[in-house]
Amino acid sequence: MKPFVPGKDKEKITPLYIQLYRHIKNEILTGNLAVGEKLPSLRSLSSESGLSITTSTQAYNQLLTEGYILSRPQSGYYVAEIPTSSVIPEESSKGPGPEFRDYTFDSDGYLHDPESFDFQKWKKCSSRVFTEYEDLLLFESDVQGEAALRFEICKYLYSSRGVTASPGQVVIGAGTQQLTSHLARILTLMGIDLICTEDPGYTPIQNIFRDMGFGIAKIPVGERGIMIEKLPVNISTAVYVSPANQFPTGSVMPIGSRYNLLNWAKENGSIILEDDYDSELRYFGKPVPALQGLDENNSTVYLGSFSSTLFPAIKISYMILPPHMAEIFSSIKDDYTQTCSKAEQLTLALFMEDGYYYTNIRKLRSLYSQKLEATVQAFEKYGRDFVEATNTKSGINITLDVRTKKSENLLCQDGKDLGIHIKPTQMKVDKEKRSLSFYFNQIPLDRIDFLIKNLVEMWKK
Amino acid sequence: MKPFVPGKDKEKITPLYIQLYRHIKNEILTGNLAVGEKLPSLRSLSSESGLSITTSTQAYNQLLTEGYILSRPQSGYYVAEIPTSSVIPEESSKGPGPEFRDYTFDSDGYLHDPESFDFQKWKKCSSRVFTEYEDLLLFESDVQGEAALRFEICKYLYSSRGVTASPGQVVIGAGTQQLTSHLARILTLMGIDLICTEDPGYTPIQNIFRDMGFGIAKIPVGERGIMIEKLPVNISTAVYVSPANQFPTGSVMPIGSRYNLLNWAKENGSIILEDDYDSELRYFGKPVPALQGLDENNSTVYLGSFSSTLFPAIKISYMILPPHMAEIFSSIKDDYTQTCSKAEQLTLALFMEDGYYYTNIRKLRSLYSQKLEATVQAFEKYGRDFVEATNTKSGINITLDVRTKKSENLLCQDGKDLGIHIKPTQMKVDKEKRSLSFYFNQIPLDRIDFLIKNLVEMWKK
Numbered sequence: 001m002k003p004f005v006p007g008k009d010k011e012k013i014t015p016l017y018i019q020l021y022r023h024i025k026n027e028i029l030t031g032n033l034a035v036g037e038k039l040p041s042l043r044s045l046s047s048e049s050g051l052s053i054t055t056s057t058q059a060y061n062q063l064l065t066e067g068y069i070l071s072r073p074q075s076g077y078y079v080a081e082i083p084t085s086s087v088i089p090e091e092s093s094k095g096p097g098p099e100f101r102d103y104t105f106d107s108d109g110y111l112h113d114p115e116s117f118d119f120q121k122w123k124k125c126s127s128r129v130f131t132e133y134e135d136l137l138l139f140e141s142d143v144q145g146e147a148a149l150r151f152e153i154c155k156y157l158y159s160s161r162g163v164t165a166s167p168g169q170v171v172i173g174a175g176t177q178q179l180t181s182h183l184a185r186i187l188t189l190m191g192i193d194l195i196c197t198e199d200p201g202y203t204p205i206q207n208i209f210r211d212m213g214f215g216i217a218k219i220p221v222g223e224r225g226i227m228i229e230k231l232p233v234n235i236s237t238a239v240y241v242s243p244a245n246q247f248p249t250g251s252v253m254p255i256g257s258r259y260n261l262l263n264w265a266k267e268n269g270s271i272i273l274e275d276d277y278d279s280e281l282r283y284f285g286k287p288v289p290a291l292q293g294l295d296e297n298n299s300t301v302y303l304g305s306f307s308s309t310l311f312p313a314i315k316i317s318y319m320i321l322p323p324h325m326a327e328i329f330s331s332i333k334d335d336y337t338q339t340c341s342k343a344e345q346l347t348l349a350l351f352m353e354d355g356y357y358y359t360n361i362r363k364l365r366s367l368y369s370q371k372l373e374a375t376v377q378a379f380e381k382y383g384r385d386f387v388e389a390t391n392t393k394s395g396i397n398i399t400l401d402v403r404t405k406k407s408e409n410l411l412c413q414d415g416k417d418l419g420i421h422i423k424p425t426q427m428k429v430d431k432e433k434r435s436l437s438f439y440f441n442q443i444p445l446d447r448i449d450f451l452i453k454n455l456v457e458m459w460k461k
Numbered sequence: 462m463k464p465f466v467p468g469k470d471k472e473k474i475t476p477l478y479i480q481l482y483r484h485i486k487n488e489i490l491t492g493n494l495a496v497g498e499k500l501p502s503l504r505s506l507s508s509e510s511g512l513s514i515t516t517s518t519q520a521y522n523q524l525l526t527e528g529y530i531l532s533r534p535q536s537g538y539y540v541a542e543i544p545t546s547s548v549i550p551e552e553s554s555k556g557p558g559p560e561f562r563d564y565t566f567d568s569d570g571y572l573h574d575p576e577s578f579d580f581q582k583w584k585k586c587s588s589r590v591f592t593e594y595e596d597l598l599l600f601e602s603d604v605q606g607e608a609a610l611r612f613e614i615c616k617y618l619y620s621s622r623g624v625t626a627s628p629g630q631v632v633i634g635a636g637t638q639q640l641t642s643h644l645a646r647i648l649t650l651m652g653i654d655l656i657c658t659e660d661p662g663y664t665p666i667q668n669i670f671r672d673m674g675f676g677i678a679k680i681p682v683g684e685r686g687i688m689i690e691k692l693p694v695n696i697s698t699a700v701y702v703s704p705a706n707q708f709p710t711g712s713v714m715p716i717g718s719r720y721n722l723l724n725w726a727k728e729n730g731s732i733i734l735e736d737d738y739d740s741e742l743r744y745f746g747k748p749v750p751a752l753q754g755l756d757e758n759n760s761t762v763y764l765g766s767f768s769s770t771l772f773p774a775i776k777i778s779y780m781i782l783p784p785h786m787a788e789i790f791s792s793i794k795d796d797y798t799q800t801c802s803k804a805e806q807l808t809l810a811l812f813m814e815d816g817y818y819y820t821n822i823r824k825l826r827s828l829y830s831q832k833l834e835a836t837v838q839a840f841e842k843y844g845r846d847f848v849e850a851t852n853t854k855s856g857i858n859i860t861l862d863v864r865t866k867k868s869e870n871l872l873c874q875d876g877k878d879l880g881i882h883i884k885p886t887q888m889k890v891d892k893e894k895r896s897l898s899f900y901f902n903q904i905p906l907d908r909i910d911f912l913i914k915n916l917v918e919m920w921k922k
Binding site for chain 2: 315
């Protein structure tokens, strides 16, 4: 293999790992690296080329993903067999400038599993929008979201989560951040300025409310979810809960507590913000019905999103407001614009109407439950007495307690070097342990065992 | 407890364990099983009901998860305590509810011209995204916007508007509102808290800055654009201008004034916010090059959008920051998420790369210049001595001075009744006149004459 020389790319447009990836790919395609030939180890490649191990790892991961090389456990990386027809002609004499392709070679450095979404079905619905519904694209989207999508969301949530609502109560937005700021404005107009949150809990939402001037009261979480007896009484507040799958503990709020929480809201004129994230991704038993459907007092706001059940690049979230809050939203909605793509909203409405969404959820449940099992087994096999997996029943991640003095950030960086998404949970465990969220959903099933083996080895160093 | 009888569910849609779970839940909720009462053991339940132990276990687990029953080690299962109000009503027999179609029959009440965009070309690019670039949809969009689109925007603006920038300076957002709030944050970090605006001018932008705590100084507009001699000196401010097509006067800033404005910015450490809206839609002569391209001092922020040149439902806007402001944005961008659809950004990048965007602009220029001419002629024909049209050289609207005592709102409502978009300009003309923006772009060419004839009749009543 010829030595790698980084390009004189003054504007640093092309990341180094892509330059390295292209160099090796070229060496393979031109035959300078033969099929079966062993590639330099990450360490020696890095020392020779002067690049960081991370950069080399990213380049190798890209080559692995595209199938140019293979990884053999405890041995190293080898050139894979590639049909000869794939030998690409010499690159045409490019001008000095960058090209379109240079900019589509984006990656966030993590693994992604193409098995997790059927883009062909989506494409079919998208095409229908531009043929059958193109007239609708000649004017702007409704600030509240497309009526057709709001209707499909109501239908779906009624049958899958027991949520009862009419399309007029649904507000669609491009992500949680946008909807939370609408919500903050509505709560302010209702005279509410204190948000109770789960501790430990999902911090981004807390931060949005804090930045918008709300007081935050952290309420501890027990096995039965948030401790209702510690919620403020005699004042009107809002409590943010995730009863179906508490983050990061995974606790599920039992039916008795649900009614107690609803009673608390009723008695104090308070509002429950029910974040039902990942609730469709339960792998054992039937999903627990939503609080919203049990609420007879119109005190629950239901929050959901499509990012985990469609594909990560889609940013469509929604909330279901009780009728009196929907009225407040109507009175202020002209102050906002809908930033969610109208074409994408209509595509999703057709995708749901045609039943593809339901089919996809079923497929994901089966695929992710296998990934979850493989993940838990691999940590048992390679990390016994070192890593303990908890919160292993649903969703797209599990919680790990790692017995180490390494910092959370270093542990996450080790994951990133392998292309695995890991985040600190911010949960306080004892001093000898670190608490992490491990995302298994985007790791291809057949690589879970191998990658976790490597991860545990890196962690133990 | 009543004995369990599996349903005559021929299609076997509902799994047996869920049927059993529902049966027991119902027995609890209706009081047939009392709080604290012991449930049959798994073994006896199975032998009584004829179901497998696995099925019974699954049903009990679901009831446990939802909190309807409790498990006492070495004793068995017991009915948990649940507030009595939780008795769920019989499932309603759903009537003939609304259908998907009922919700896609949306309209905003205005006319729309399908001639103004070729959705088939767009569909082609959109399909390519889901076939060739689907991998990119497996992770979230860059907060700054997709690199491929930022690159295409630079290429396009260089050739069409003389704007010089690298993709790292471009920030993409879902509409002006979002970008303006990024901009406000950047300016605040630079110590700028006063925005100078054109008077008369485009008010929504002013309002966003005002709502975010900026002071607003209104600077009069003359024939040569904003009056530079009236801008504040010796303090660092920002001025929001539209030199290519001032709203609503239509004045174009001549080259001499452009250099004067750039000098003012340089001397006072101030920033020019150049809104180049509709600049591509000029029908006479060559478009005036952008201020940004003349600026050698990095003091210009360039603002643009695709809503007028693609289709109204697309919400993709962009701004081009000078390098030092792009650095500030980089340091804060993790506080935001990209709300613009990633698939739509990639579609647009392909649409531009393939040259369709340029073709569409040419087509629009020809179509809209005909509409503009027809509009001006119709007002001359039917509204002489009553309506005067000004600002009739570019864009998607003209300015009308109507000699009437009817209020602006009534005049606009008359337009809406005919499906025509008309807005007050907020410009002060003499008491006997009303100043309106008349949008001709979405009226089909062959209906312009007829509709304006009717409109003038309604206005004269």
